[in-house]
Amino acid sequence: MKASLIRRACAAALALATTMAPAAAAQPDDTAEPSGIGAHARLLGEKIVPHKLPFRNTTVGGLSGIDRNPCTGEYVMVSDDRSYLQPARFYTARIKVDGAGVHSVDFTGTHPFRQRDGSVYPPPSAGDGKAVDPEELRVDPRSCRYWWAQEGDRPKSSSDPVIQPSIQFSTRTGAYRGRLALPVNYEVTRGDRGPRRNKAVEAITFGARNSVLTSAVEGPLLQDGPEPDLNRGALIRVTQQSRKGHVLGQFAYPLEKIFAKPDPSSPWPPDTGVPAILAYPGDPGRYLVLERTWVAGAGFKIRIYDATTRGATKVQNMDSLTGQTVVPMRKELVADFHDLGLSTVDNTEGMTWGPTLPGGERTLLLVSDDNFAEDEVTQIVALGIR
Known part of the structure; x- marks a missing residue:
């Protein structure tokens, strides 16, 4: 989700609420057994990549x-350029990071994603159904x-095509x-x-000794209730699948409520969701979850949360979570x-494990x-997790 696009549109505009199903029904039972989670983080360092860095005839x-x-x-x-500037693509880079910080970010390569026929993805245009919106990549x-x-x-309109989300495989x-x-309830409908x-x-990640692919939708499905507001959060769906696509389990993840009252003169509502999820090595049901608002x-x-599916209800057979316990x-x-003491807090969307430090x-x-x-940054942040 392009949250910073909304922010820029809001700034331009300044220059010139329903509730979801009872939240109490979706809260965990305090008498349940301990979850076995609780990581701690410290800032190691950060590095800002030059804005619109030119690299091999592309714009980073x-x-x-x-x-x-x-x-x-x-x-x-992965870049979420929908082929507007250059064809939808990804980059490789050497990032030097250790316990003393992020020392360098050196880009080493870039390639476009290709369609089944070998062609690159064109920019979105009404009626062709070929638009692509890359958001996550896992090796x-x-x-x-x-x-x-x-x-x-x-x-937005009935004359435009529905373009289904997808998880694709590609070479390097x-x-x-x-x-x-994908699960049936991930399908975009006109209803x-x-x-x-x-x-x-x-958000996707490999887990369970690399045999399971876990994905998360960024916000609540339409049938699962409204998006978070100042008073309550919402439930999004996290799905574990085999490499063949079989759904092993689907769970409800509790997204936080909106953290602050928006500027009343703004025409734009708050935007929140989960742009990344990362499995813990060795624990098939434990994840780091990134929430961006x-x-x-x-x-x-x-915010980053340590989360687990242990003890959670499987919801893959529930058409709607609204009103369900x-x-x-x-x-x-x-x-x-x-x-953390960062130079800026911006539109963070990607997350991965790096090397293990001494100790x-x-x-x-x-x-x-x-x-x-122009008012955004490409920021690489390194944390130490224990």
Whole structure:
């Protein structure tokens, strides 16, 4: 979801509420057994990439996903440019990070994603149904090929085509190699079912010894109730699938309520969701979950949670979560970016594990999506996780 695009539109405009199903029914039982979560984070450092950095006839920016390639030691970052500037693409980079900080970010390559026929993706145009919205990329730990997610499009008007979200496979040069069958309730419809516009699949991760692909929709499905407001949060769906696409489990994750009252003169509502999820090595049901929120007049709130499916209700057979009594995933706050002492808190969307530090502390790298805007930044943040 392009939260910073909304923020810029809001700034331009300044220059010239229903409730969801009872939240109490969706809260975990305090008598349930402990979840076994509770990581701690500290800031190691950050690095700002030059704005609109030119690289091999492309413009670096819109970086909405990041992963580390175990075969090369490099990092792969996906751009969410929908082929407006250059064809939809990804970048590889060497990032030097250790316990003393982020020392350098050096881009080493870029390739466009290719369609089944070998062509690159064209810019969106009404009626062709070929638009693509890349948001996440993961390196397959078994083959070091890429799995990447794109949100598709719920059209604004009946004359525009529905473009389904997808998780595709590609080579390390972007060649198409297939796609994963998604859960039925991830399908965009023209009715009141499925993901909201710009709130579809934006988060994927490998887990359970690399045999399970977990995905999360960014916001609540239309049938699952309204989006978060100042008084209450919402439930989004997190799905575990086999590599063949079989749904192993789907769970409700509790998204936080909006953290601040928006500027009343703004025409734009708050925007919140989950742009990234990251599995814990060795624990098939434990994840780091990134929540990103923007509020007019208050800016961004970036938080990382330690969450688990242990004890949570499986909801894959529930058409709607509205009015249902479900036990959602448990979660605990790991880091609020406003507490880390960063130079800025921006539109952070990507997250991956980095190298392990001496003493056993694991590095966590995050990247922000600048949407190619002059008032945004491409920021690489490194945290130590214990």
